[in-house]
């Protein structure tokens with residue numbers, strides 16, 4: 001490289017840096033429009049395409065990066081009006097919604113429930129899910145007759161959710177039960193412990209399955225992270 005070329009390159013690089021360092025008013029404005037706060041979107045524990053072909057990469061990307069992110073943004077906005085909640089884990093807040101100030105209670109229930117439910121949901125799935133084993137498998141047999149009996153009951157609950165909501169395998173005391181919740185209501189607000197949850201909002205399946213919710217439910221059974229579910233069962 002000639003000295004002349006080297007000098008030209010240096011000045012170009014410097015110019016590029018100067019441009020990059022100049023504050024960008026558009027970016028500053030965007031940051032102000034979505035205030036940061038105590039709650040964050042946890043990263044997906046696998047790549048967007050890990051659950052293919054059962055759940056497609058585009059759905060995972062939009063579901064996690066847009067839908068979950070929106071619950072967190074709106075939860076942080078609501079919490080800005082109730083700063084006492086900022087230091088509490090979302091689980092603690094949802095377990096006692098009655099103590100949430102009334103002016104933000106509905107927002108916390110919906111947005112906080114969305115944040116908590118989705119944080120669990122990502123961990124409840126993995127590539128090549130398989131079937132449960134050990135104590136959890138025994139408990140499922142005992143409560144539902146067999147593993148296929150359990151699948152039937154959860155499928156029925158998920159199919160019957162009218163509009164948007166979730167179907168769950170929960171612990172009620174030490175009993176395994178199937179439960180469904182509307183919207184983003186979480187079982188922990190009703191005193192049960194969610195072990196496994198199936199999101200049947202259309203945003204969870206519409207790109208690939210359109211109106212065919214039963215096909216999505218059937219496919220989802222292939223990507224359940226039974227180790228995670230068993231851990232939650234063991235630690236009850």
Ligand code: MN
Pocket residue numbers: 063067118199201203204
């Ligand atoms: Mn969802």
